[in-house]
Each structure stands twice: as C-alpha cells, then as structure tokens.
Amino acid sequence: MRSKVLSMFPFERVDITPYRRHVTLDEAKLQKEMDRVVYPYITWEDGEEAAAGDVVSCRMESDDPRFQRENAQITVGAGLLNKVEEQKLVGARAGTVQALSCRGSEVTVTVLNIRKRRMPPLEDRMVEALGLEGVHTVEQYLAYLVKQAVDEQFAHDSYEVIQAVLQEVRRRSEVLIDEADWQQTVDWDLNRLAAISRLDGMDLKTMTAQDFEGRIPVKSYYELVAMLQRDA
Numbered sequence: 001m002r003s004k005v006l007s008m009f010p011f012e013r014v015d016i017t018p019y020r021r022h023v024t025l026d027e028a029k030l031q032k033e034m035d036r037v038v039y040p041y042i043t044w045e046d047g048e049e050a051a052a053g054d055v056v057s058c059r060m061e062s063d064d065p066r067f068q069r070e071n072a073q074i075t076v077g078a079g080l081l082n083k084v085e086e087q088k089l090v091g092a093r094a095g096t097v098q099a100l101s102c103r104g105s106e107v108t109v110t111v112l113n114i115r116k117r118r119m120p121p122l123e124d125r126m127v128e129a130l131g132l133e134g135v136h137t138v139e140q141y142l143a144y145l146v147k148q149a150v151d152e153q154f155a156h157d158s159y160e161v162i163q164a165v166l167q168e169v170r171r172r173s174e175v176l177i178d179e180a181d182w183q184q185t186v187d188w189d190l191n192r193l194a195a196i197s198r199l200d201g202m203d204l205k206t207m208t209a210q211d212f213e214g215r216i217p218v219k220s221y222y223e224l225v226a227m228l229q230r231d232a
Helices: 027-041 083-089 124-128 138-172 179-199 221-231
Strands: 004-007 043-047 055-061 069-075 097-102 105-118 174-176
Touching: 027 124, 027 138, 083 097, 124 138, 179 221
Parallel strands: none
Antiparallel strands: 004 174, 043 105, 055 069, 055 105, 097 105
C-alpha cells in the first residue's frame, strides 16, 4: 500500500475530562454475590410459625388438578403459586388451613410442617473453599468483587472514550491516502459481503431493501457502496 501517515496527533493530548465518570457500586449486587458463597452451608430446621422465605409443606386441595397435591413444598413469597397470595401463609402454623386464589383457581392449603432456613455468616473458610488465587479471607473476597465491578464498569464506559480519542486523533493527524488503496479496502469489504450473501442464496448487487433489513443498515447496493467508501 502506498498510503502514508504524514503526522500523528499524540493521543495523550486528547482532553477526556468530559468523559470522566465516578464509579458507583451496586451494593445489593455485591451482597448477593457474598451471600452466594454461603449457600452450600445453609441448614434447615423445624419452625413453629411461617415467615417469608420459609418452606411450608402442605396438602393442597382444588377442583383444578394442577393444584391437587398431597405434599407440596411452598417457599413463602417465592411465587410458586402467587407471590401476593402466599403472603397469607405468613404466621401460619402446622394444622393451619388457608384458602388461596392461584391462577384463577381456588386452592385450600393445609399446613403440615414448616422448615426455616438458617444462613450462617460468611467466614474465611468458606472463601478459602472457592479456590480463588490470592483470595483467602472475607475482606479479600469483597475486594475481589469490588475490583470485578470496577473493571466491568470501566469496560462499559471506556468504549465511548476510546472512540472519541480515535476520532480526535484522526481529525488532527495528517494522512496521505492513495486512491488505489482506498478503492482496495472498499473492494475487500464488497467481496466479503458478496460471499456472505451467496451463502444466503442472494446476489449482493440485486438485493432489495427488504433483503438488507436486519443485515446491513442500507436499502440498496449503491447505498452500501457509498457507506463503505465513506468508512474507508
């Protein structure tokens, strides 16, 4: 290729101040990830009175065969039947009979027993069991999650900044474009797209606006050539 870069504007001199962002951590998401480590250590014990999150074993009776069960397990508030109706089970005890309306059907629920979930606090030994390199304590695991969150936000936010820097560098640099090189890049793209079109049983040059829809943001072959020339 005979095109040349005559002068390159230093990318370090591009002002990115307008794109600076403050990292905002999703505390609820972080806590959810911390809790996930504890899940294998959760234990269950019998309870006397049902609360949200408890598992209620019950007999279900209904004219609707979907809700006719001798021993169903319902996690209160999880929505197996209906989140709102399940709240009626809060405070229930073994032997309690409760009428619920579920998906258009009336269901009579007789509580058989209640199981309560006991979630222990997160400990270093649980973190150690994850096998993460350099992460052995609860504090280190939290730092690990925070770094992941920051990196994820950086990857998301940096795209716009990078594009702005590239655009400014191109605008303020001096480049000598050889016409043959310019045409060659257009031909390469046209040949590539033509090959892809043939795989779909179409001819790139005769494709209609409907053919292009959902594939390339143009309505005709001539618009496609103009777009590729502009991009080149």
